[in-house]
Amino acid sequence: MAADRSRADTLRWMAQGTRTFFDALITLPDDRLARPTALDGWTGRHLLAHVAANADALVNLAHWARTGEETPMYSSPARRDADIEAGAARPAAELRAWAARAAETLEARLAELDERQWARQVRTAQGRHVPAEEIPWMRAREVMVHAVDLGAGVGFDDLPADFLAALIDDITAKRSGNGAGPALTLTATGHNGTWTVSGTGDPAPVTGTLAGLTAYLSGRRTDGVTGAEGRPAPELPHWL
CATH class of the missing domain: 3.30.1050.20 (Nonspecific Lipid-transfer Protein; Chain A)
Structure with a gap:
């Protein structure tokens, strides 16, 4: 990790970003989620499915860190894309609940890690081997940036x-x-x-x-x- 980016920082940013994302999401009616976003080919539903699936994938890395059992984020890039497409087709209430539940589960699984487990090497979806300490940074990046992408009035200048x-x-x-x-x-x-x-x-x-x-x-x-x-x-x- 970068010398000036501590675990305390990334956990704080993850928590702030999660609040920012879900506070923005709650302002969007279901019909708005069906509209295109600035991300090519993605509606708000795709974006929400991606954020939910990302939390599930990072839970896999937390499991890897805690147990030593290799648990990739996604079984394959194609499976990741298919899961986002399938998730985007869920009823809006179910999609929102999935995203909230996945975020809560990730927070809980990270809270279980001890110092040795935080240092264990895991593998990102891009194939990089990193210590588990990178997980909260990876999540903070997702929820902060995608809070802007939701188009619910959050801009980059609203982020810390x-x-x-x-x-x-x-x-x-x-x-x-x-x-x-x-x-x-x-x-x-x-x-x-x-x-x-x-x-x-x-x-x-x-x-x-x-x-x-x-x-x-x-x-x-x-x-x-x-x-x-x-x-x-x-x-x-x-x-x-």
Whole structure:
């Protein structure tokens, strides 16, 4: 884990993100969940099914950490996609209940882990081997970002600043690791943070608020984020 991202931080962000997501969800009537979201091909129902299935998948990793029994997040990428499609077709009340129940179960399973179990290696859906301490960060990222994606009035600027800075750290490291996009130098206005992304070409300067940079790096709306001389910031490939 990043040196400035402790387990206490990630558990706190997971709890905050869960509250933010479900507080936003409760404001959406069932018919709104049937509408498209900004995520290509997904309605609100797909998004909610994904968040529910993600909690179930992370419960699998918590079980792996607690018992040492290898329990992958998903049996396969195809099964994951099929489960989201099937979940999106559930009655709205059942879908909401699944998401709430899965979130509560994940919180309970993580609370059972001891120090040795938190350190046990598990495997993410992308195939990375990480200590179980990464699980609450993985969940915090899901519920925080998807609270925005719900389209219920939550924006990146409503999320905690320390979480946004940590997420920028995470995304810039991933983008630098794959090297598929443009090289960037990022500067946050109203904050002392600067980041670099390794990639192709000379580094392009990009400026925006913490919230704006997080939206830009994660492939969401980029209001207020600018490139050199006020031009649009470079387009980026998918983050995950």
